[in-house]
Amino acid sequence: MLNITTSSEDNAVIIFLEGRLDVNAAVEADRTFTEVLSQTDSVVLDLQKLEYVASAGLRAIKKLRFNLKEKGGSLLVRNATAEVMNIFEMTGIAAILKFV
């Protein structure tokens, strides 16, 4: 189960991911990311309550990062837990994401 909420802060949109970003939830996350992309160039992913991320979820994040880069925008990731960070590190996606 994944719970996605968004809020605005300054010019950025903050996306809160809560629960498990598995292969099914990735579809929903991808949809939200696409929506947010049409609204802003600056996105912050808050992963404080994200417990798990599957490779399909990483793909969605990767896609979001790419699309923002194309638009000249920015993607920041914050509050990732050790477990999620471990997955990020393992696949190397941590290298191309900016953390705050």
Place this chain on the structure above:
Amino acid sequence: MFRHKKKGSAKKRKVSLLISVGLLLTVVFLSSVLLNSAEFRYLYYVVQTGKANDDGKRIVDYVRDELYSYEALPWLMTYWKEHSNSMDIPIGGLKDPNWKKSHDDFMDAFVKNISIDEVQAFSEDEQKEFAEVCYMRCASFFDRVKQDFDVNNINCSMYNGDGTSFAFFKSVDESSAKGRYSLGESWPFDIKLHSVASKIYDTGEDQGNLEFVTSTTDDQKYAFVYSTIKVEGQVVGVICETIPISDLLEQISFGVDVLRKANLQFFIIVFIILLSLVYFMLIRPLVQIQKGVRGYKSDKDSGAIGKRLKRLAKKQNEIGILAEDVTEMAVEMDRYVEEIKSVTAEKERIGAELDMAASIQSGSLPHRFPAFPERNEFDIYAIMDPAKEVGGDFYDFFLTDDDHLALVVADVSGKGIPAALFMMVSKTVIRSLANTQKSPKDILYAANSILCQNNEEFMFVTLWLGILEISTGELVFADAGHEKPALYHDKKWQLLEKKSMGMALGMADPQELLELDEKYQYTDTIIKLDPGDMIMQYTDGVTEASDSDNNQFGEEGLLSALSVITDTTPEKLLLHVQEEIDDFVKKSPQFDDITMLALLYK
């Protein structure tokens, strides 16, 4: 969706509807008849008692007028009262010969016209005889009234004030002991029971109402009607007629009976008409619709049901609407069934294609074991168990030349057809690159470049690539974000720590990748396998296999599963690990592909 009913039971239900309506009508009608009877009984009672009052009043007034026609009545009443014991009156009434004689002998035409003054001028004997004659005339009049009007009891009396009444005249039913009371005879009279009589004595006024009293002698209820004889405003006698209530009730019952019969006849006719209406307007059309529906159920022909219900559907009532709706529903259903059919066909086609894709995918992995029967320097085994029909995991192994064996275990992001397509591409890229280059890390860099090109869907793949020099046992491997391999060496299993993380293939452009930190670069690790050593690689489907409480199998689970079996074949080893995983997850659905590869160096 459809409940199958036998024909018999449907028929039964149809009849039972008619019975229910019939029963309902019967209940309504019967209660209506009973209510009607009760109402009528009451009304009739009111009418009958009114009539009895009028009739009775007419009689007592008639008697009073007769008494009043004696000019000397006041004198007579007093004389009768005072000489009740000494008067010479035959007991037997009209039939008594003495009575007749004295009656005939006197010139009765004059009796009524004799005034009080004249009477007072009479001698004592004459007065006595006058009083006797008048009394006998009046008494016979009472008897006549009783007979002619067929009344139960007609009397003229005076309350004594002591619970008894003084009888002037009292003609009673001949069935009772005597036909008539004699003058001055008293009988019990409880004034408290006679509300109307008591009012008459109190006020001296006539009262119009019937009085109902239960007789103390025979326990029957009687209605009393009164009239009064007054002298100078004083009540000197009360004329009373009594009517047995049973007579009244008999008349009422007769009337009610007649009405009830009429009511019943009327209701039976209405009952038959209503039931026929229900049958012809409701049940018969419903049966027709039901037959239509049943027909449609068996032949699924909406045209047939339309034809069958065409006439009914024209009716401008609820039945017509129902028939129309049923017809439309059948047509709708036909359309829906067609739709379902095509959707199902489409689904079946997709399912078949998926099956084919799955078999192509699994066929594309080396799946015949022993894979290299002619080579006895090593033994290899692998398993790929996709969570969906087609998966994103894959393993691969192939000889790049006589002395080099390439081993691949990989996990593509996502699942299903997209993952399977990307997997096929990755597998092909690695295979072709491995045939020309010797260093795993170089192969990974090259593969990353290729997989990053035109990667429209942002797919990536974590991959572990090892190349074994068969003659020396030297294993060089590099890792693109994949799991740690397990090594069996010196009789124990351990996970090999990574030198660098290594970026998953397709994750970062080659240019971008080179600018990243050292730990994301691909590096070659070299280890030396001794005969008897084993290397085992897998995907995260193994370590992340979860039970129903979301506990993961984990690296510890894997290591302990591996450690149970030593000195065995790769096949037995992997099957054992698979069993352990199955035991661990129990009935939880498999979320991820599970892929394992093991090599025994001999």
